[in-house]
Amino acid sequence: MLEIKSKLTSISFQRTVNIIWSLLVAVLALGFALFPILFVVAAAFNPTGALSTTTLIPNQISLKNFSDLLSDPAHPFLLWMWNSLKVSVITAILAVMISSFGAYAFSRFRFPGRQGLLYSLLLIQVFPNLLAMIALYIIVYQIGRYFPPLGLNTHAGLIFIYLGGALGGTIWLMKGFFDTIPRELDEAAVIDGASRGQVFFYIIFPLIRPILMVIGILSLIGTYGDFILARILITRTDNFTIAVGMSLFSNLQYNVEWGKFSAGAILGAFPIVILFYATQKWIVSGLTRGAVKG
Amino acid sequence: MKSKISKVGGPKRPSTSPLGFLAGYTLKLIGLAILDAIALWFLSQLYKDQVWFMFIVIGVITIGINLVFLVEKLYPFQWLAPGLALMILLVVYPVFFTIYTAFTNYSTSNLLTKSQVITALQSEQYISADGPAFSWTAFRSPEGAFAIWFISSDGKGYLGMPGQLLEQPLPGQGNLGALDENGVPLSLTGYTRLTKAQTVKHLTELTALQFGTKPGIITIASISKAAQYQQKYTYLPEQDQLLDNETGIVFTPVNGNFTSPDGTSLNPGFQVGVGLKNFIKLSNTAALRGPVLLVFSWTIGFALFSVLFSFALGLFLSVTFQNSLLPSVLIKAIRSVLLLPYAIPFFLSVLIWRGLFNQTIGVINRIFEALFHFSPLWFNDPGWAKAAIIIINVWLMFPYMMLITTGSLQSIPADLYEAAEVDGASSWQRFWKITLPLLLVSVGPLLVFSFAGTFNNFGLIFLYNRGGPPVPNTPTPIGHTDILISYVYNLAFGTSNADYGYASTITIVIFIIVAIMTIAQFKYTKVWEEV
Numbered sequence: 052m053l054e055i056k057s058k059l060t061s062i063s064f065q066r067t068v069n070i071i072w073s074l075l076v077a078v079l080a081l082g083f084a085l086f087p088i089l090f091v092v093a094a095a096f097n098p099t100g101a102l103s104t105t106t107l108i109p110n111q112i113s114l115k116n117f118s119d120l121l122s123d124p125a126h127p128f129l130l131w132m133w134n135s136l137k138v139s140v141i142t143a144i145l146a147v148m149i150s151s152f153g154a155y156a157f158s159r160f161r162f163p164g165r166q167g168l169l170y171s172l173l174l175i176q177v178f179p180n181l182l183a184m185i186a187l188y189i190i191v192y193q194i195g196r197y198f199p200p201l202g203l204n205t206h207a208g209l210i211f212i213y214l215g216g217a218l219g220g221t222i223w224l225m226k227g228f229f230d231t232i233p234r235e236l237d238e239a240a241v242i243d244g245a246s247r248g249q250v251f252f253y254i255i256f257p258l259i260r261p262i263l264m265v266i267g268i269l270s271l272i273g274t275y276g277d278f279i280l281a282r283i284l285i286t287r288t289d290n291f292t293i294a295v296g297m298s299l300f301s302n303l304q305y306n307v308e309w310g311k312f313s314a315g316a317i318l319g320a321f322p323i324v325i326l327f328y329a330t331q332k333w334i335v336s337g338l339t340r341g342a343v344k345g
Numbered sequence: 346m347k348s349k350i351s352k353v354g355g356p357k358r359p360s361t362s363p364l365g366f367l368a369g370y371t372l373k374l375i376g377l378a379i380l381d382a383i384a385l386w387f388l389s390q391l392y393k394d395q396v397w398f399m400f401i402v403i404g405v406i407t408i409g410i411n412l413v414f415l416v417e418k419l420y421p422f423q424w425l426a427p428g429l430a431l432m433i434l435l436v437v438y439p440v441f442f443t444i445y446t447a448f449t450n451y452s453t454s455n456l457l458t459k460s461q462v463i464t465a466l467q468s469e470q471y472i473s474a475d476g477p478a479f480s481w482t483a484f485r486s487p488e489g490a491f492a493i494w495f496i497s498s499d500g501k502g503y504l505g506m507p508g509q510l511l512e513q514p515l516p517g518q519g520n521l522g523a524l525d526e527n528g529v530p531l532s533l534t535g536y537t538r539l540t541k542a543q544t545v546k547h548l549t550e551l552t553a554l555q556f557g558t559k560p561g562i563i564t565i566a567s568i569s570k571a572a573q574y575q576q577k578y579t580y581l582p583e584q585d586q587l588l589d590n591e592t593g594i595v596f597t598p599v600n601g602n603f604t605s606p607d608g609t610s611l612n613p614g615f616q617v618g619v620g621l622k623n624f625i626k627l628s629n630t631a632a633l634r635g636p637v638l639l640v641f642s643w644t645i646g647f648a649l650f651s652v653l654f655s656f657a658l659g660l661f662l663s664v665t666f667q668n669s670l671l672p673s674v675l676i677k678a679i680r681s682v683l684l685l686p687y688a689i690p691f692f693l694s695v696l697i698w699r700g701l702f703n704q705t706i707g708v709i710n711r712i713f714e715a716l717f718h719f720s721p722l723w724f725n726d727p728g729w730a731k732a733a734i735i736i737i738n739v740w741l742m743f744p745y746m747m748l749i750t751t752g753s754l755q756s757i758p759a760d761l762y763e764a765a766e767v768d769g770a771s772s773w774q775r776f777w778k779i780t781l782p783l784l785l786v787s788v789g790p791l792l793v794f795s796f797a798g799t800f801n802n803f804g805l806i807f808l809y810n811r812g813g814p815p816v817p818n819t820p821t822p823i824g825h826t827d828i829l830i831s832y833v834y835n836l837a838f839g840t841s842n843a844d845y846g847y848a849s850t851i852t853i854v855i856f857i858i859v860a861i862m863t864i865a866q867f868k869y870t871k872v873w874e875e876v
Binding site for chain 1: 369387390391399420421422424425427428429431432434435436437438439440442443661662665666668669670671679681682683684685686687688689690691692693694696697698700701708740743744748803804808837838860863864
C-alpha cells in the first residue's frame with residue numbers, strides 16, 4: 052500500500068498529472084472558443100455554400116464564396132468595409148483628440164465642479180442609449196434639414212453622433228495616464244515661458260502618444276462593431292456599415308447564402324482581429340492592471 | 346502641432362512676445378465670431394420652425410462656449426469645450442428629452458402639439474344641406490380646363506377656377522364679357538360657355554373638381570346647384586373648446602384628445618403632460634405589470650448567469666494555467682488564441698452562433714441528433730432559447746474574465762498559500778478561503794460593471810431572435826428572451842402604434858436600477874476618495 056501511495060504522491064507523478072490536466076483543459080477550452088470560428092472558416096471556403104451542407108472539415112476548397120460575395124450587387128461588401136473603416140478611423144482620431152483635451156484639463160487643473168463633473172460623466176454613460184435614439188434621430192434629422200452633409204444617412208452625421216460619447220468613454224483611463232506624468236515637467240515649461248497649449252502639445256503629447264494610439268484603436272474597434280446607431284441613422288444600402296450590412300444577410304435566404312455570409316464574416320473580422328492582436332499587449336496589461344488597483 | 350521634441354525636459358523655446366500673444370488672441374476672437382455666426386443662423390432657422398427644445402439646447406451651448414473662451418477664469422473649460430458641447434447636445438439633451446417624454450402621452454396617435462391639432466381640425470370641412478348654395482354655369486377652354494360662374498342666393502356672382510381663390514370681377518375686367526339677363530357672363534376670354542346639354546355631358550368631370558380655396562371650397566352638387574364647404578370645427582379660445590359646426594357638439598380637451606360629452610374623441614390627439622400616469626399604469630395594470638416583471642426577472646437572470654458562468658470559466662482557466670507546468674511560451678500562446686472570441690466583432694459572433702444554433706440544419710443540432718437523437722428548439726422553445734443565449738454570452742465574455750482574473754491571481758502573495766499549506770489546508774480550502782476573497786476585492790467592481798453592461802446588452806438579444814419566442818396574449822409585445830431594453834425598443838420602434846411615453850417610462854426605470862448599482866459599487870470600493 053505504501054508503495055502505491057508513495058508512487059501517487061511522488062513529484063514526477065504529480066507533474067505528469069498536472070501536465071495532462073493542463074493539456075486537457077487547454078484542448079477543451081480551445082475547442083469551445085474556436086469551434087464557431089473554424090466552422091465559419093470551413094464554410095467560407097466550401098463552394099457548396101449552404102448551411103445545411105457545411106461540415107467542419109470541408110470536402111472541397113475553393114474561393115467561390117469570396118468571389119460571389121464581392122460581385123454581389125445586393126450586398127456591396129467592399130463598399131461596406133470601406134464605410135466602416137472610414138467612419139471608425141475618423142471617429143477614433145477625433146474622439147482621442149477630444150478626450151485627451153478633456154483629460155488634460157481634469158488632470159492638470161483644479162476648478163470648481165471638477166470632481167462632480169468627472170463622476171457625472173461616468174454616470175451618464177449608464178443611461179441606455181436606446182431610447183435616446185428617438186432624440187438622436189430627431190437631432191440628426193433637424194440638422195440635416197439645414198445642413199444636409201451632416202444629416203440622416205450621411206457618414207458625417209453618424210460620426211457626429213458617435214463623438215457624443217467621446218468625452219465620457221475613455222476619459223478615466225486617459226486621465227490616469229496623464230496623472231502619471233509628473234507635474235514638474237509642466238511647471239518647468241511654464242517657467243520657461245510656455246503657454247498651456249504649448250505645454251500640452253510639446254511636452255505631454257509626445258509622452259503619451261503610445262497610449263493615445265492604444266485608446267484610439269480601442270475606440271476604433273468599438274465603433275466598427277456598433278450596430279444600433281448605424282442601423283437607425285443610415286438608410287441607403289450604399290451607405291451601410293459592415294454591421295448593418297451583415298445583419299441583412301441573416302434575414303433572408305439564410306441557408307443558401309451561408310457560404311457568402313461566412314466569407315463576409317472572415318473579411319469583416321479580419322482587420323479588427325489584426326488590430327486587436329497588434330495591441331494585445333497593451334490591452335491585456337491595461338485590463339489586468341485595472342483589476343489590480345494599486 | 347507636430348512635436349519637435351524627441352526627449353523629455355527639453356522644450357523648444359516657444360515665443361511669448363506681446364505680438365504673438367495678440368495674434369493668438371485675435372485668432373481666438375475670429376474663431377469665436379465664425380462659430381457664433383453659424384450658431385445664430387442655425388438658431389434663427391430653429392426659431393422660425395418653432396423647434397423649441399433644440400433651440401434652447403443649441404443656444405445654451407453657444408453662450409457657454411462664448412463665456413468659456415472669453416472669461417479667463419473659465420480657462421480649464423476651454424479644453425473641455427468640444428467634448429462637453431457634444432456631450433450636452435448628444436447625451437444630456439436626449440436624457441432630458443426621454444425623462445420629459447415619460448411624463449407625456451407622446452405616441453403615434455398623440456404626436457402633435459395642441460396648436461398643431463387645432464389647426465389640423467379647423468381645416469376639416471363639411472357640406473350641410475342648408476349651407477350656402479349657388480347656381481352655376483360652366484365654361485370650358487379648348488384644352489379642357491373649366492371655369493364656373495357661380496351665383497349665390499343673394500345674387501352675387503363669382504368666378505371660380507379649380508384651386509384658385511374665388512373672384513368677383515366686373516364685366517369688362519379681366520376676361521369677363523357682358524352679363525346676360527340672369528347675371529351670367531355671355532363670354533369669358535379663352536373659354537366657351539357651355540349649354541345645358543353640353544354641361545350634362547361633362548357633369549361627372551365637373552363634380553370631381555374643387556373650385557376656390559379653403560375654407561369654403563365649392564363643389565358641384567347637381568346640375569342646378571353647387572354647394573360650398575364650411576369649416577367643421579371652430580376653436581373657442583376663451584372656453585378652450587372646439588365647436589362642431591355641423592352637429593353643435595362641443596369638444597373639450599381631455600388628456601390629449603378633444604372629447605365630446607358622450608366620450609367620443611377626435612383624432613389626431615396632441616401631446617400633453619400626463620404626470621405620473623405612465624408610471625402608475627406600469628405599476629397598477631396587472632396585464633402590463635405581469636409581463637414586465639417577467640422580462641425584468643429574465644434580465645436579471647440573464648445578466649447574473651452570464652457573469653457567473655463566464656467568470657467561473659475564466660477563473661478556472663486562469664487558475665489552471667497559472668499552476669500549470671507547461672512551458673510558459675505555450676501558455677502564453679494558448680491564452681492568446683483564447684482571446685479570439687473577444688477580438689471578433691460582436692455582431693459577427695452573434696450572427697455566426699445564430700447559424701450554428703439553427704434548429705433544423707445548424708451544426709449543433711446535427712450533432713445533437715447524431716448523439717442524443719433529439720434536437721432542442723433553440724429558437725422556438727423559451728427554455729432552450731434562454732440557454733442558447735447564455736451559452737453565447739459565456740463564449741463572448743469568458744476571455745475577458747480570464748484576463749482580469751489572471752492579473753489579480755498573480756498579485757496574491759505566495760506566502761499566504763505556503764502558510765495555509767503548513768497549517769494543513771487542502772488546495773480546495775486554499776482556493777475558497779484565500780484566493781476567492783482576495784480576488785473578489787479587486788475584480789468585484791469589474792464584475793458589477795459587467796453585470797450592468799449585460800443588463801443592457803440589446804445587441805445580443807435582438808440579433809439572436811429579436812427577443813422571441815413571443816409570449817402570447819399580452820397587451821404589449823413581449824418575447825421570452827426579451828430583456829428590459831429590447832422590450833423598450835419594440836415599444837418604440839417595433840409596432841405601428843408606438844407609445845413613446847410609456848417606453849420612456851420603462852427606460853427611466855432601467856436607468857434608475859443601473860444607476861443605483863453603479864453608485865453602490867462606487868461607494869463600496871471607495872472610488873470617491875481617490876480622485
